[in-house]
Amino acid sequence: MDEPEPLTPVVVRSLMEGAERYRSLFTHNPHAVFSLDLQGSYTDVNLATQEMTGYTPAEMRGMSYRDVIAPGEVERVAAEFAAVVAGEPRRLETCIRHKDGALVEIALVGLPVVIEGDVVGVHGLAEDISLRTRTSRELHEAREAADAANVAKSLFVANMSHELRTPLTTIVATAELLEDTGLTELQARFVQGMLRGGKRLARLIEDILDISRIEAGVLTLQPAPFDPHLLLYDVCSWAREQATRKGLRFDLVVDPGLCRGLVGDTLRLQQILTNLLDNAVKFTEHGFVELSARSAAAAPGATTLHIGVRDSGVGVPSELCQSIFDPFSQADPSATRRHEGAGLGLAICRELVDLMDGELSLTSALGHGTDVSLAFTLPTASAPTG
Ligand SMILES: Nc1ncnc2c1ncn2[C@@H]1O[C@H](COP(=O)(O)OP(=O)(O)OP(=O)(O)O)[C@@H](O)[C@H]1O
Ligand SMILES: [Mg+2]
Structure with missing residues (x-):
């Protein structure tokens, strides 16, 4: 020492x-x-x-x-x-x-x-830390109040949309009846204009209704056994027609090992794919639109369904690839833009995918097309369906 x-x-x-x-x-x-x-x-x-x-x-x-x-x-x-x-x-x-x-x-x-x-x-x-805890408590309370106000707003919008939808359905149905009453060429053109506008408005109202239902937490899934092959062919027939009408190639690429039976909400899966394919066709002037699917075993009794929607269109600036999923967000928000739409499609897709505990990612670059990937891990249906 x-x-x-x-x-x-x-x-x-x-x-x-x-x-x-x-x-x-x-x-x-x-x-x-x-x-x-x-x-x-x-x-x-x-x-x-x-x-x-x-x-x-x-x-x-x-x-x-x-x-x-x-x-x-x-x-x-x-x-x-x-x-x-x-x-x-x-x-x-x-x-x-x-x-x-x-x-x-x-x-x-x-x-x-x-x-x-x-x-x-x-x-x-x-x-x-009184001030700190009081501030964070007040923030928490303010946030809860804002969330409650948001839910109330969404419920109000959902109710309003419902009220709008009912008379609009009558208008569209009446215009369809009017179409078959021996109209002159000019009258028929007017009625077709009415129908186009009415249907567009109806789709917009459906979308607003969906997004507000999801935000208010009142949209529930309806899972049932389904065959992924049938799901793909259903959406495909509509999308192929849209693509062909624009002079685009439409490819459906189904992995031969794609499973036959899963349990999920087919209507909502269809809605997601329709929105993505609608975008792919809408934002592509030349080239192709591709829908692909494969499945992979996940945990016992569960299978992951991978779906891709790809196009060779205008693409999304890479810095917007995340924010484009926000409601009403569009890469070209100008009043002079060429394409119709309110900017709700991707927001609805994201919310529905979240509701299904799935994954959704979009990769794109301006002028280089867009690639959207989806993955859903779903219970495997015990017996093949369809
Ligand atoms: N495949 C794609 N290619 C290029 N841009 C895309 C594509 N998909 C989405 N976008 C961009 O993302 C924006 C948002 O898409 P979203 O589907 O939410 O809205 P929308 O198609 O404009 O309107 P809506 O779907 O409500 O009719 C589009 O306006 C477009 O700018
Ligand atoms: Mg869209």
Whole structure:
């Protein structure tokens, strides 16, 4: 062992300086810093402790931490104090009662004071977090109120859309009847215009109805056994016609091992694929649209269905590939854009995919086409269907 340094005046001075430096750190620390003996009585407190508790250092020296901690918290803090006395540093959030009776929320750190291997006391450090916790509580409450208002808004929109849909259905049906009443060429053109507008409006209302139902949390899935092959052929016949009409090639690429039976909401799966294929055809002027599918065994009794929708169209600027899923978001929002649509299709797809615990990703670059991948892990249907 090293010999202790002889207590020369220089050594004494440096020891005193060191002690003074630590004293100053203790006294002027902006956090409440204090020392307790092993019974939990205050032996030293700094200015910030005095401000936080309202007691003078002289008053505190005769008190125990139990006199300061809020009554309901004493037991919990006592357990933590015992752990610190056993040598374990502790950190907790609790509450004290100020001398004037007010409750103050604090973040507290307790450290054992160890001298030559023995715990001889406890150092404490505390910070007033009342403002922080109040702010976060208020934020939480404001958020809950906003969420509730959002649900109320979505329910209102859902109800309104329903009210709009009913008379619109009558208008469209009447226009269809009118079409067959021996109209002149000019009259027939007017009626066709009415029908086109009516159907477009009806689709928009359906989309608004869907998105608000999903946002209000009232859209539920209707799972049933289905054959993925039939799902693909159903959407395909419609999409092939749209693509061919625009002079595009339409490819359906089905993996020979694609499973025959799954359990899922086919109507909603169809809706997702229709929206994606509608986009692929709409935003492609030359080349192809491709729908592909394969399946892979997942957990026992479950299969992952992978579906891809690819096109050689205008593409989406890569920096918009995420935000394009927000409702009403479009790569070209200008009033002069060439394509119809409200910007709801992808938002609905994302929400429906989330509802099904599936995955959806879109990769694209301007001028290089778009590639959308979907993956759904679904229960395998016990018997082939269809
Ligand atoms: N395959 C695609 N190729 C190029 N751009 C696409 C493609 N799919 C989506 N987009 C871009 O993303 C935007 C949002 O698509 P989304 O389907 O949500 O809306 P929309 O097709 O404009 O309108 P809606 O689907 O409501 O009729 C589109 O306006 C378009 O700019
Ligand atoms: Mg769309």
